[in-house]
Amino acid sequence: MPTNPALVALLEVDFTPYFDCPVDLTSITLSVADGGVVDDLNGPAGLSLPMTCVPHDHVTFLYRLSPQQLDLPSKNPSRDLDIHIEAVIRKNPGLCTPRLSMTWTTTLDFTLPVNPGFNAAMQPMQPIQRSHRPSQLSISGMEAAQSLVAPAVSRPDSLPALEAATRTVEAPLPELGITMTFCGPTEPIYAGEVFSWTVYVVNRSTERANNPAVPARKLALVALSKRRRNEVRLMRPPSTSGKVKTAADSKELADAVLDENVLHAMQRNSAVDSTEVVCLTADTRVGPLAPGACHVVDLQFLPLKEGLVNIEAVRVIDLGSQEHVDVRDLPIMFVEKRPEERKTEQTRERE
CATH class of the missing domain: 2.60.40 (Immunoglobulin-like)
Structure with missing residues (x-):
């Protein structure tokens, strides 16, 4: 059956x-x-x-x-x-x-188990009960035999179709057990005026029966500004100007003192992006947070230019284990012009 x-x-x-x-x-x-x-x-x-x-x-x-x-x-x-x-x-x-x-x-x-009668057939005649006995036989090789925990137990919120599609073995990410929500201001943001983000922090860890003494979590929030990714410079690139050096005159001809290619590369790499927004809250501490507790903090920013501005990430550091996670999904910051500046520009355009 x-x-x-x-x-x-x-x-x-x-x-x-x-x-x-x-x-x-x-x-x-x-x-x-x-x-x-x-x-x-x-x-x-x-x-x-x-x-x-x-x-x-x-x-x-x-x-x-x-x-x-x-x-x-x-x-x-x-x-x-x-x-x-x-x-x-x-x-x-x-x-x-x-x-x-x-x-x-x-x-x-709605896929049926590979061997649905395995569990029922072995139940009446098995004298020794094992706590980790599989509920069905597996014929899919070593990938399915890596874990004896059913996907419905390890991921109770996922659907069966998603469980079957996620059999690839991936490197585990550090799970801090913390849920954070970032909320931006509802009023307009103007250049030179301070605005705040409201951060809601919830400790989702729960106390278990075998380990009731779960320590409280202490966190630190650090805003990371945008960093230029092409800062690596070639200290002495090969010269391409002038004639090609041969083996005979390689000892007599030195590298060019001023090479146009080297000068162009140095000028391009030396350009530094202007700062768009400055975080006025350098180090924000959260906690101690007991299991199930929540906390609300504010991060203050000062925009320095108009338009879309952003930061690199907000780093969440666990002060107990020194583990950190960078949160990059942050609210969009759009800095508008002041109403009086808009009126001045409109007046100039009409003139």
Whole structure:
């Protein structure tokens, strides 16, 4: 008897603190292509729609997805899952109630285990239970045998199709367990006026039963200015001016004192980009942060020119382990002209 190919889907809806009014979830629809079956498992938990949510709410919905019985012997077990969510924002009841409608499609994989009877057949007659016994036999070689942990356990938030596509072995990146959100100012930015970024820091690490004493995290934030990447100079490049030296006169003819190619290369490499923005907060300390704690800090900047300005990155340093991560996905800084300067330019253009 084959194993049931049904999957359990977790749909998480997170309301950020930027919502300043209640939101009503009116409809959530999941549909599997080619006539799949979707069972709603939210009834016992009391999650029924419509549902009123407020900022900082995090709601998780459970669904059981299974293909039709006629589709089991199909050669292509992949199916498309369509997700549709509708919500009403109660900004001003009776006057302003915008409606949101979100729809996206993802891929599901209803592939059966390689040997579905391995676990059930060995269970009654196995006298010694092993904690790391695999749930199925593997025939895909050494790549699949590198880890006995199921992808659904190691990555519970990923879909089966993404688990099958990420079998390549990559070098692990340092996981600091910290979530950071950078928020720029909502008002216009002018050259010569100080503005601030608001940084929200959350310690996502949790205390475990076997290690309840998790130390608090201490962090440092350092803004890195833009660096020129072509600063390597050739101290003495070969001279190309004049006649070609031969073996006979190589000892008598010296290199040119002033070579036009060398002069051009030195002038090009000696150009230094002007500073666009200066960080006034040289060293920002965060913490100590206990597991699950959050902190808010401000980074102050002074723009020196108009237009699009940016910095290289914001380096997050763990003061306990001395590990660091460079955050490069930062808000866009656009420095505008002052209103009086715009009026002056418009007056000059008219004249």
